[in-house]
Structure formats: C-alpha cells, structure tokens
Amino acid sequence: MSWIDIGSIEDIPLRGARVVKTPRGCIAVFRTGLQEAYAVSDTCPHKGGPLSDGIVHDRKVTCPLHNWVFSLETGQAQGADEGAIETFPLKVDGGRILLDGTSVGNKSAA
Amino acid sequence: MKKLVVIGAGMASGRMLEHLFDADPAAYEVTLFNAEPRGNYNRLMLSPVLSGEKTYEEIVTHDEAWYADHKVTCRFGEKVTGIDRDRKVVIGEKGEVAYDKLVIATGSNPFIIPLPGHDLEGVIAYRDLEDTNRMIDLGAQPDAKAVVIGGGLLGLEAAAGLRLRGVDVTVVHIMGHLMERQLDEAAGYLLRKSLTEKGIKVMCKANSKEILGEDGKVRALLLDDGTELPCDLLVMAVGIRPSTALASEAGLAVGKGVHVDDQMVTSDADILSLGECVEHNGAIFGLVAPLYDQAKVLANTLLGKPDTFVNKEVSTKLKVTGCDLFSAGDFAEGETREDIVFRDPARGVYKRLVLEGNRIVGAVMYGDTADGAWFYSHIKDATDVAEMRDTLIFGPAFQGGGTADPLAAVAALPDDAEICGCNGVCKGTIVDAIKGGAGDLPSLKAQTKASGSCGTCTGLVEQLLELTLGDSYAAPAAQPICACCDLTHEDVRRLIKSKELKSQPAVWQELGWKTPNGCHVCRPAVNFYLLADWPLEYQDDLQSRFVNERKHANIQKDGTFSVMPRMWGGITTPDELRAIADAADKFKVPTVKVTGGQRIDLLGVKGEDLPAIWADLNRAGMVSGHAYSKGxxxxxxxxxxxxxxxxxxxxxxxxxxxxxxxxxxxxxxxxxxxxxxxxxxxxxxxxxxxxxxxxxxxxxxxxxxxxxxxxxxxxxxxxxxxxxxxxxxxxxxxxxxxxxxxxxxxxxxxxxxxxxxxxxxxxxxxxxxxxxxxxxxxxxxxxxxxDPWADHVENERKRYAPLADLTLEAAE
Missing domain, CATH: 3.30.413.10 (Sulfite Reductase Hemoprotein, domain 1)
Known part of the structure; x- marks a missing residue:
C-alpha cells in the first residue's frame, strides 16, 4: 500500500462526505465519527446516484436517488436490495486522512 | 550506599519510592526535590478538596514522618536549575547534590491558550493546591462568577467543584460535546444534562476570542460570536504538556516528552524518568494507572531486576458526584467495527459497546456503570465474546435474554406532563381515569377528553393504557417512524415538546432510539421537529437533511442539479433576466425552463459549480427560490x-x-x-x-x-x-x-x-x-x-469542491 494524504478529517462534516477524484473515477470519503472515515465508490450500482450526497447514518449511507442503503465497511447493499460498491483502504492518522494510492490507480504512488 | 536523586515529588515518583523502599530499604540514599513547598499528595483528589468533600490533610499520601522514616532528604520549595551530566550532579537553588542514579519526574505543565489577556490576574489553570485554593476563596465571595475553558475531565471537575462552592459557573467548550475524547455524543448529551441540572451552564462549539480585563484583572471572556461571559475567575483546563525543559537543557533525547525505553531509562543510562513528563513509544500520559505501572518498572530497574513497561488500555471515570460515567478503550475510531447500544430513558442509562471481530474494543456507559469493570477486563484480556454476544450488553449478572421496555419513555414522564395539548390533560389525570375503570380509548376520551381533538396524542394515551393495565390491554398497532424507534411521528413530536428535548442526541437517548444516530428516514423528520419547536436553541443539522436541502438545489437523475432563483410573486426585471441568461451561458446550462410556479429553472448544473452560479445570481440581487425544500x-x-x-x-x-x-x-x-x-x-x-x-x-x-x-x-x-x-x-x-x-x-x-x-x-x-x-x-x-445561497457561498464553499484530485498528480 502507498498512503496518500488527501486532507484533514476536519474538512469533512461529521456524518457527511467529500469527493476525491482519482484515475479510477470519483471516490466518496465518508466521515462516520470524530476520527473515523471510509472510502468507497461514489457511484450507486443501481442508477448511478452520487453516494457522497446521501444521508450518513451509523456506518451506512443512503443513496439520494432511490434510497438504496450500503454498508461503508463491506460495500454491500443492505436489506432487500442486491449489489455492492467498491471499498478502498483508508486510515485516519493524527487527524489526517490517508488513502491507499495503489488501489485507486495512482501511478505516481504505485 | 548509592545516591539517588529524584526531581519532582508527585504521584508517580511517590509510588516508585514506595516500591523501592519495600523491596530494599538499604539500596539508595534518596534526595527528593520538589518545586511545590510540600511533599506528595493525591492530585486526583483535588476535585473533592475543591468541592469540600475532603480536606487537604486527607489527601496527603506521604507526610513528614514517612520521609523521615525512610531517611529521604527533602528539598521542598526549591527549584532545580540544571543537571550536569559530566560531573553527575543536580544543581538546586541552594546547592548541588551528586547522584549515582537520577530520576526525572517533573510531571506536566497546564497548557495556557495564548489568548489576548491570558496573563491577566485571575486567569488560572487547575493543577495544584494553589489553584484549588484560589477557587475555594472565590466561593467565599458573594455572587461570584467563574468561566471554565475546557469541557474535559479536569475542566468539568473544576466547574462542578466551583458550583458546589456556590459560584455561578459557565463551561466553554470548543467541541460539539463534552469530554469528546472519552465519550460519544449520546453520553456527552447525558453528561451535559446532569451538569445543567446542577446549575452549571455549558456552551459547546464555543470559540474563545479574548479575555477582557479591567485594572489588570480578568473581567469577562469574549467569544467569537460576540457573547461576553462576565467572570471574577477564569480557569483554563484545556490540557497538559509534558514538562521537559530540564531534560532538554541537559541534552537528553526529548520529543513530545522525555524519551524512555521499556525500562524507563532515558538516553543517558544513569538517568531514568517516569510520569507525565515522559514519552514512551510515541505515547504520553495523563491518567494515573499507567504511571503506577511505570513506577513499579522504574523501581525494579533501579534495583537491577528485569521488568518491562507495557502501555495498557485505560479507563476513565469522572469524579463529579451524581454524574456516573465510564469510558474505556477505543470507541470512536477504526474499521470493521460493530456497535451494541442499550438505552433506558426511564433511568437515564446509556451503554455502548464497540466490537471488533469477537472482541470488545471500547465501552462507554452513562447512568449505570456497575458493569464497567467487567467490560474493561474483557477489553484488556481481549476475551472472545462470541458465545455471550446476544446478552453481552446486560452485563455479567444477566446472560439469559430480556429486552428494553418500549414503554420506558412514557413511564418516565412525570405525572404533571401534558399528554393532550388540545385539552390540557396531564399524565396523572389519564392514569387516574384508567385506574378508575376507563379501560379503553373511547371511555378515556369521554372521561378526560384526552386525544379527543386533534388526535396526535392517541399513541401516547394508548401507551399509558398499556402501561397501567399491563397485558390485559391490547393496543391497536401504531406505525413507528422507522425501525430506529418504537414511536410514531405524533408521539415523537409531542415528546420533544413535553420533555423539552432540544438536540438529536437528546431525542435518541430519551426516546430509546435503537441505532447510534438514526437513519435516512427519521433523521430529517427529527431535525425538522427540533428546529420547528426550538428555533433559537436548536441548530439545524445539514447532515440530517436530504441532499436537496443540504445543497440548496434539486438533484436530477444524472446527479447534476437544478438552480432556481426566487421571483417574488412571479415578477422579474430585464436585469434579472439578463443575469439568468449570462449564468446559463457561463455554466453551459443545457436546459432553461419556465416553471408552473412562475419562475425560471436552470437544469443540469454540476454540483461543484453551484457556489459560483449562486454568487453570480446573488450579485444581480437574486436569492434562492427554495424550489428544493420542504418549506x-x-x-x-x-x-x-x-x-x-x-x-x-x-x-x-x-x-x-x-x-x-x-x-x-x-x-x-x-x-x-x-x-x-x-x-x-x-x-x-x-x-x-x-x-x-x-x-x-x-x-x-x-x-x-x-x-x-x-x-x-x-x-x-x-x-x-x-x-x-x-x-x-x-x-x-x-x-x-x-x-x-x-x-x-x-x-x-x-x-x-x-x-x-x-x-x-x-x-x-x-x-x-x-x-x-x-x-x-x-x-x-x-x-x-x-438566503442560504449567499451563506453557502460565504461559508460552505469548499464542501462543493472535491476534497482532493488525484488525477492531476497521475498525469504529471
């Protein structure tokens, strides 16, 4: 893994999200706790809704278009819906958010 | 006999000396320096001294007789000015002392925020007996006021002590909830509630700007938002910094604290260190448990016995009478974790366990902390809890099932709580009528008028029937808001009013929510109810809003947005139309549509362009048309x-x-x-x-x-x-x-x-x-x-932009 510092945890509102543009498309970084964040694909597999615009609850997000709910930990759709979003390695260290550059296709980091 | 010099007579070095003398009283001849003019006392017990529950004499751990018995040369009230490592002497204000081994236990200094006015008379920390006495003296003044900056352990204990001394206290905390390092939002809410009930004012998300003075003495604290909090004493309890000046001047390796290895030895083999001044494997220390472990290891090292310091999980308890909270381990961070949450509104109890795999990694408890030690031991031992997971949260005494009572919220209401607002009927009246024979809703309506008008309290009245009659009452099923709770919308609205719930954590806790922070169904509803009922007290939470209301634009099926400026009464001007046309050109808006509500919709705007197009429309005098809102x-x-x-x-x-x-x-x-x-x-x-x-x-x-x-x-x-x-x-x-x-x-x-x-x-x-x-x-x-557009252009602009763009780096 190659950790890339993408910003401060304070740059994302609690229970909110921000987008990171990567060579592999837009990734949504969700802040689920004071020092807790997850990175997943920003695109809902159902109709392509922007998950970063969804409501965040517990460690889940609800897609703003048709209310599909995904676990941010596993990427799996919850309840009756079937599908999954890709998850990406991320860690929070000393208030900084570190994203794994290799898995998001960052060549300079690879 | 070898010579040991100890700098600092605090709790860590005191415990170390006890171990040393117990194991081998003849090993060292000890000289003990202390800057404070006294020996070792239990600093943790300063809070009970402040509140008047104990006296200073009761918290002294080592008195003169103890030092005499162990032949310790005490040099109290004398500061150490330097260490000469070549000659192996410690230089005190009144002369030098030679050492074979030296222990640095200088502890920590309180951190003073360098606000303008921080050096005024009456601005103090909360660290030693002198500070404590200043606060006790303040309590003797009539109408005394104090402000405490810092809503952590120390700050809250200072505030509670001052309050018990009769002082009017306000706690100013920069974070969103109290003790955010030890507690989550829900427990922070309960703590704030009990402190407020004790008469302590608590302000969270409050940023201090300046300390105002008069004749060189503190007069008030000024906050960023212009609020002035008058005070006679300002206590700063925002944290501590390891006291390392002496060690760094002596040329020892120092980072955040004095570097020590697992044997508590510094970069000089004859100098050891322990307590709040040290840094071990990147960690610094503020709680007493690891310091006592260090004391034991250091004593063994001095005696040549092998021993190793291991930094273990610590637990926290707040020493404020009537605030029963417990926190241990790591409950806010990490991945692949699950929560088990238990809330009992009737008793004001909140418990949350954080599990990783089959181990408990964190525990937060409020109101009932009896099982804290049991959970803490499972955290320390990394016990596999898979077997007892179903009943884990109920603690060691209860391993056989049982569920929380959905009626608890109603049971907790006092008899004079108004249930039916239309007809002014209180809980007591309804319960009396049920006991008097009104066994169903129609007869209750007839007797008390409760739920006889608008009907929104029907759910609550039915719960009272169920509560009073028990199993003999079969309630018609009411639809709860969502799976997070057992209450209907109408119940939640009424309870928010009657119980004066003014925050989301308050609603989650008092109304027995079963999830940590709701879901996409209940959060927008609860957010609306709170802002509608408490417009001045409750702060609208953007993260509880559907995207349209969070971004003040309508999301379209392709993830773009529509922008619609307000046209008052459907009237516009050539200038406004020109500005709309210019914006449509500049942002390449694919569709411009006249709506049924007599205005113009710009459809297909990219999310990240929103603040820029709003700024253009704002400049032409237009504001948001709220075409996206429940409003x-x-x-x-x-x-x-x-x-x-x-x-x-x-x-x-x-x-x-x-x-x-x-x-x-x-x-x-x-x-x-x-x-x-x-x-x-x-x-x-x-x-x-x-x-x-x-x-x-x-x-x-x-x-x-x-x-x-x-x-x-x-x-x-x-x-x-x-x-x-x-x-x-x-x-x-x-x-x-x-x-x-x-x-x-x-x-x-x-x-x-x-x-x-x-x-x-x-x-x-x-x-x-x-x-x-x-x-x-x-x-x-x-x-x-x-206008929310102007507000977001000014204050929230960065939320619309990507956090980072890694495609640029890759292209280079």
Whole structure:
C-alpha cells in the first residue's frame, strides 16, 4: 500500500462526505465519527446516484436517488436490495486522512 | 550506599519510592526535590478538596514522618536549575547534590491558550493546591462568577467543584460535546444534562476570542460570536504538556516528552524518568494507572531486576458526584467495527459497546456503570465474546435474554406532563381515569377528553393504557417512524415538546432510539421537529437533511442539479433576466425552463459549480427560490388591479408581501401559495396549500388545497377585510401546520386528520392564539429568513469542491 494524504478529517462534516477524484473515477470519503472515515465508490450500482450526497447514518449511507442503503465497511447493499460498491483502504492518522494510492490507480504512488 | 536523586515529588515518583523502599530499604540514599513547598499528595483528589468533600490533610499520601522514616532528604520549595551530566550532579537553588542514579519526574505543565489577556490576574489553570485554593476563596465571595475553558475531565471537575462552592459557573467548550475524547455524543448529551441540572451552564462549539480585563484583572471572556461571559475567575483546563525543559537543557533525547525505553531509562543510562513528563513509544500520559505501572518498572530497574513497561488500555471515570460515567478503550475510531447500544430513558442509562471481530474494543456507559469493570477486563484480556454476544450488553449478572421496555419513555414522564395539548390533560389525570375503570380509548376520551381533538396524542394515551393495565390491554398497532424507534411521528413530536428535548442526541437517548444516530428516514423528520419547536436553541443539522436541502438545489437523475432563483410573486426585471441568461451561458446550462410556479429553472448544473452560479445570481440581487425544500416555495399571482380590468385588489402586491414574509421557513412538507385578483382565479389559488381569492369586499382565505397526486379544492378558512388580516391568517395557519403536522404530510393531509374546525379555533376564532402563532413564526424567521445561497457561498464553499484530485498528480 502507498498512503496518500488527501486532507484533514476536519474538512469533512461529521456524518457527511467529500469527493476525491482519482484515475479510477470519483471516490466518496465518508466521515462516520470524530476520527473515523471510509472510502468507497461514489457511484450507486443501481442508477448511478452520487453516494457522497446521501444521508450518513451509523456506518451506512443512503443513496439520494432511490434510497438504496450500503454498508461503508463491506460495500454491500443492505436489506432487500442486491449489489455492492467498491471499498478502498483508508486510515485516519493524527487527524489526517490517508488513502491507499495503489488501489485507486495512482501511478505516481504505485 | 548509592545516591539517588529524584526531581519532582508527585504521584508517580511517590509510588516508585514506595516500591523501592519495600523491596530494599538499604539500596539508595534518596534526595527528593520538589518545586511545590510540600511533599506528595493525591492530585486526583483535588476535585473533592475543591468541592469540600475532603480536606487537604486527607489527601496527603506521604507526610513528614514517612520521609523521615525512610531517611529521604527533602528539598521542598526549591527549584532545580540544571543537571550536569559530566560531573553527575543536580544543581538546586541552594546547592548541588551528586547522584549515582537520577530520576526525572517533573510531571506536566497546564497548557495556557495564548489568548489576548491570558496573563491577566485571575486567569488560572487547575493543577495544584494553589489553584484549588484560589477557587475555594472565590466561593467565599458573594455572587461570584467563574468561566471554565475546557469541557474535559479536569475542566468539568473544576466547574462542578466551583458550583458546589456556590459560584455561578459557565463551561466553554470548543467541541460539539463534552469530554469528546472519552465519550460519544449520546453520553456527552447525558453528561451535559446532569451538569445543567446542577446549575452549571455549558456552551459547546464555543470559540474563545479574548479575555477582557479591567485594572489588570480578568473581567469577562469574549467569544467569537460576540457573547461576553462576565467572570471574577477564569480557569483554563484545556490540557497538559509534558514538562521537559530540564531534560532538554541537559541534552537528553526529548520529543513530545522525555524519551524512555521499556525500562524507563532515558538516553543517558544513569538517568531514568517516569510520569507525565515522559514519552514512551510515541505515547504520553495523563491518567494515573499507567504511571503506577511505570513506577513499579522504574523501581525494579533501579534495583537491577528485569521488568518491562507495557502501555495498557485505560479507563476513565469522572469524579463529579451524581454524574456516573465510564469510558474505556477505543470507541470512536477504526474499521470493521460493530456497535451494541442499550438505552433506558426511564433511568437515564446509556451503554455502548464497540466490537471488533469477537472482541470488545471500547465501552462507554452513562447512568449505570456497575458493569464497567467487567467490560474493561474483557477489553484488556481481549476475551472472545462470541458465545455471550446476544446478552453481552446486560452485563455479567444477566446472560439469559430480556429486552428494553418500549414503554420506558412514557413511564418516565412525570405525572404533571401534558399528554393532550388540545385539552390540557396531564399524565396523572389519564392514569387516574384508567385506574378508575376507563379501560379503553373511547371511555378515556369521554372521561378526560384526552386525544379527543386533534388526535396526535392517541399513541401516547394508548401507551399509558398499556402501561397501567399491563397485558390485559391490547393496543391497536401504531406505525413507528422507522425501525430506529418504537414511536410514531405524533408521539415523537409531542415528546420533544413535553420533555423539552432540544438536540438529536437528546431525542435518541430519551426516546430509546435503537441505532447510534438514526437513519435516512427519521433523521430529517427529527431535525425538522427540533428546529420547528426550538428555533433559537436548536441548530439545524445539514447532515440530517436530504441532499436537496443540504445543497440548496434539486438533484436530477444524472446527479447534476437544478438552480432556481426566487421571483417574488412571479415578477422579474430585464436585469434579472439578463443575469439568468449570462449564468446559463457561463455554466453551459443545457436546459432553461419556465416553471408552473412562475419562475425560471436552470437544469443540469454540476454540483461543484453551484457556489459560483449562486454568487453570480446573488450579485444581480437574486436569492434562492427554495424550489428544493420542504418549506415555502412560491406565491403565484395574477396581475390584479395593476393591469387587469377585472382585478378587485392588488393581488401581485399581496403575493410579494406574503413571499417576502414567509420565505426561508421550513415546513413539514412543501408549501405553495396563490393569490388571485378576482374569482376568475387566474393564479389557480383554489388548489394551493393556502390560496387567497380577492373579492370586492376583501380576501377569501382558503387552505388545504392540492394539485398533485391528489387534486382537491381549498376549504375556506376565513374571509378577511384587510390585507393585514389576510397576511396574519396565512402566517398563523402555516405556523400551526409547522408546529403540529407529521413530517411529509402536506397541509391538506394534516387538516384532514385534525379537522378544519380545530384549525379555525386556533387561527380564526381565538385572536390571542392567532397572535401567538404569528409571534412564534416571527421568532423562527429571525433565524431562517435569510438566503442560504449567499451563506453557502460565504461559508460552505469548499464542501462543493472535491476534497482532493488525484488525477492531476497521475498525469504529471
């Protein structure tokens, strides 16, 4: 893994999200706790809704278009819906958010 | 005999000396320096001294006799000015002492925020007996006021002690909830509640700006938002920094603290260190448990016995009488974790366990901490809890099932809590009637009138029946808001009012939410109920809003947004039209559409362009049209007497007045108005939520129309003779709707539930009630009648941009 510092945890509102543009498309970084964040694909597999615009609850997000709910930990759709979003390695260290550059296709980091 | 010199007589070095003398009293001849003019006392117990529950004498751990017995040469009140490692001597103010081994235990210094005025007389830390005595002295003054900066352990103990001494105390905390390092939001809420009940004022998210003084003495604390908090004493309890000056001057390796290895030896083999001044494997220390472990290891190292310091998980307890909380391990961070949450509103209990795999990694408890030690031991031992997971949260005594009582919230209400607001019926009256034989809803209605009017308290009345009669009462099933709770929308609304719940954590805790922080169904509803009922106290939470209301634009099926500026009463100008056209060009807007609400919609704007297009429209004098909100949308008008030969009143003017009055307000669902200048009704006012039709004699105010999934004509609320009266009736109706309707019920659905007569009683017949509604609406509008676009351009701009763009780096 190659950790890339993408910003401060304070740059994302609690229970909110921000987008990171990567060579592999837009990734949504969700802040689920004071020092807790997850990175997943920003695109809902159902109709392509922007998950970063969804409501965040517990460690889940609800897609703003048709209310599909995904676990941010596993990427799996919850309840009756079937599908999954890709998850990406991320860690929070000393208030900084570190994203794994290799898995998001960052060549300079690879 | 070898010579040992110890710098600092604190709790860590004191415990170390005890171990040393126990194991081998003849090993060292000890000299003990201390800057404070006294020996070792239990610093943790300063809070009980402050609150008057203990005296200083009771917390002394080593008295003169102890030092004499162990032949310790005490040099108290004397500062050490340097260490000469080449000659192996410690230089004190009154002379040098030679050492074979030296222990640095200089502890920590309180961190003082360098605010303007921090050096004024009356600004103190909370660290030693001197600080404590200053606070005790303040308590002796009549009408004394104090401000404590810092809502952590120390700050809250200082505040509680001051309060018990009769001081008027305000705690100012920069974070969103108290003790954020040890507690989550829910426990922080309960703590704040019990402190507030003790008379301590608590301000969170409060940023200190300046300490104001008078004649060199502190007078008040000024916050960023301009609030001034008058005080005679200002206590800064925002944290500690390892005291390392002596060690770094001596040339020892120092990072955040004095570097030590697992044997507590510094970079010099003859100098050891322990306590709050050290750094071990990157960690520094503030709680006593690891310090005692260090003391044991250091004593063994001095005696040549092998031992290793391991930094273990620590647990925290707050020493404020009546605030029972416990926190251990790591509960806020990490991945692949699960929560087990237990809430019992009746007893004010909250417990949360954080599991990773089959191990407990963190525990937060409030109200009932009896099982804290048991959970803590499982955290330390990394016990596999898979077997007992189902009943884990109930603690060691309860391993056989059992569920939380859904009726607990109602059971917890006092007898004088108002259940039926329409008829002013209290819980006690209802319970008495049930005990007197009213065994079902109709007979209760007949006897007490409870739930006999608008019916929104029916759920609560049924719960009282269930609670009082037990299993013999079979309640009809009511639909809860969502799977997060057992209560209906109506129940939650009423309980927010009667229990004065003013924050989301308060609702989650007091009403027994089963999830840590709700879901996409309940969060927007609860957020609305709170801001509608407590406009001044509750702060709107963007993260609890659907994207359209969070980003103040309508999301489209491709993830782009539509932007619609307000056109007051459907009136625009050539300048506004030019600005709209320019914006459409500049941002390559694919579709420009005229809407049914008499305005212009720009469809297909990229999310990250929103602040820029708003800024352009703002510059042309336009504001958000709220075309995305559960709030006031448009007021559609016809041209009225200005141009039309049939017009009877100035319908355009009235529409503009109404829109300027009502815009920005949040409502349970969208609200659309229409004003027609004559009964020909060109503005289609008779199918609006509120529709006014002008006639020669005045204004016909109709409500509860619909032209969506259902089509329904408005019902006549009242006839008004003046424009002012028509405006007042409209405002009062909308406020009544805001205060009582279920989230996502349009006015016509709500009126169908409560009945038009019930609405008329409050809005038309009772003039006092009408005025009170208008007044409450105005209070709310003092907060919400502003342009969210301008606000977001100014304050939230960065949220619309990507956090990072890694495609640029890759291209380089």
């Amino acid at each position: 006031l949308r448009t007021v559609k008008t016809c041209v009225g007497t200005d141009h039309c030969r049939f017009g009877t009143q100035d319908s355009t003017g009235l529409g503009i007045k109404l829109e300027k009055l009502l815009w920005g307000s949040w409502t349970p669902h969208k609200v659309k108005l229409g004003v027609s200048g004559c009964p020909r009704n060109c503005a289609e006012a008779t199918c609006k939520d509120v529709g006014i039709v002008c006639v020669d004699s005045g204004y016909q105010v109709g409500v509860a129309g619909a032209a969506g999934m259902d089509v329904k004509e408005t019902e006549r609320l009242a006839d008004a003779t003046t424009e002012e009266e028509a405006i007042e009736l409209t405002t009062a109706f909308i406020q009544l709707y805001r205060e009582n309707a279920k989230y996502l019920d349009r006015p016509y659905k709500w009126v169908a539930k409560v009945g038009l007569d019930w609405v008329k009683e409050r809005v038309v017949d009772d003039l006092d009630s009408r005025r009170a509604l208008v007044e409450r609406f105005e209070i709310s509008q003092s907060v919400y009648r502003k």
